[in-house]
Amino acid sequence: MIFAANFKTNHTRASTEKYIEVLNEKLLEKKPEDQVYIFPPATALGKYEGDFTLGAQNAYPTQNGAFTGEIGTEQLEEFGIKTILIGHSERREHLGESQDKVAQKFTFFKEQGYEILYCIGEPLEIREKGDEAVMEYLLAQFDGIDISYKDLIVAYEPIWAIGTGRSATVEEIASTHQALKQTVQKPLLYGGSVKPANIQEITAIRGVDGVLVGSASLDVESFATMIGEK
Numbered sequence: 301m302i303f304a305a306n307f308k309t310n311h312t313r314a315s316t317e318k319y320i321e322v323l324n325e326k327l328l329e330k331k332p333e334d335q336v337y338i339f340p341p342a343t344a345l346g347k348y349e350g351d352f353t354l355g356a357q358n359a360y361p362t363q364n365g366a367f368t369g370e371i372g373t374e375q376l377e378e379f380g381i382k383t384i385l386i387g388h389s390e391r392r393e394h395l396g397e398s399q400d401k402v403a404q405k406f407t408f409f410k411e412q413g414y415e416i417l418y419c420i421g422e423p424l425e426i427r428e429k430g431d432e433a434v435m436e437y438l439l440a441q442f443d444g445i446d447i448s449y450k451d452l453i454v455a456y457e458p459i460w461a462i463g464t465g466r467s468a469t470v471e472e473i474a475s476t477h478q479a480l481k482q483t484v485q486k487p488l489l490y491g492g493s494v495k496p497a498n499i500q501e502i503t504a505i506r507g508v509d510g511v512l513v514g515s516a517s518l519d520v521e522s523f524a525t526m527i528g529e530k
């Protein structure tokens with residue numbers, strides 16, 4: 301099972317260091333087959349030791365150059381970071397990343413040999429149209445994406461379930477994951493209001509290979525509880 305923590309625009313370098321110190325103690329009891337990923341904000345990236353993979357929430361598809369406000373592989377590789385989140389709905393919605401831009405970024409980081417955690421998800425108005433509309437919408441988010449890439453993990457995150465406290469139902473997750481697995485034979489995470497109270501039922505769903513957690517990962521005790529309680 302994969303447990304990924306996306307801090308989004310939360311935590312500082314100091315609080316991330318403290319978080320990782322506490323997490324490392326908890327991970328001593330982690331099952332060897334479980335994998336943990338941490339995605340702190342860019343200012344908290346660093347060289348951290350531990351039984352987890354540190355990844356970037358975002359970077360510009362460049363080694364370096366004149367891209368004010370962005371970071372490239374030169375900045376990531378200073379810390380040995382070779383894992384990146386691409387396609388998160390917040391970047392698509394709030395940061396204006398079109399499918400074309402997302403695909404360009406994917407191709408660049410694939411060519412650099414990065415492990416890519418690629419996010420897809422539908423808005424509520426699509427979910428309300430039913431399963432067929434959902435799948436059409438989700439599959440369009442694979443346009444320009446090499447879904448056979450060896451270091452690809454996919455995260456299905458219904459937008460209406462992100463940060464709302466309202467997770468998708470077990471039935472919705474199960475049917476969407478099963479349908480996605482017919483197209484993408486890669487580890488498939490679920491994200492959207494995953495928390496200690498629902499971790500067991502979500503990770504028990506066939507076709508769920510792990511979780512991508514936002515809000516409930518910000519507290520290290522809460523995240524560690526999820527890793528321990530699946």
Ligand SMILES: O=C[C@H](O)COP(=O)(O)O
Nearest residue numbers: 306462463492493514515
């Ligand atoms: O990347 C994580 C997801 O957007 C889920 O966020 P959430 O757990 O706060 O709903």
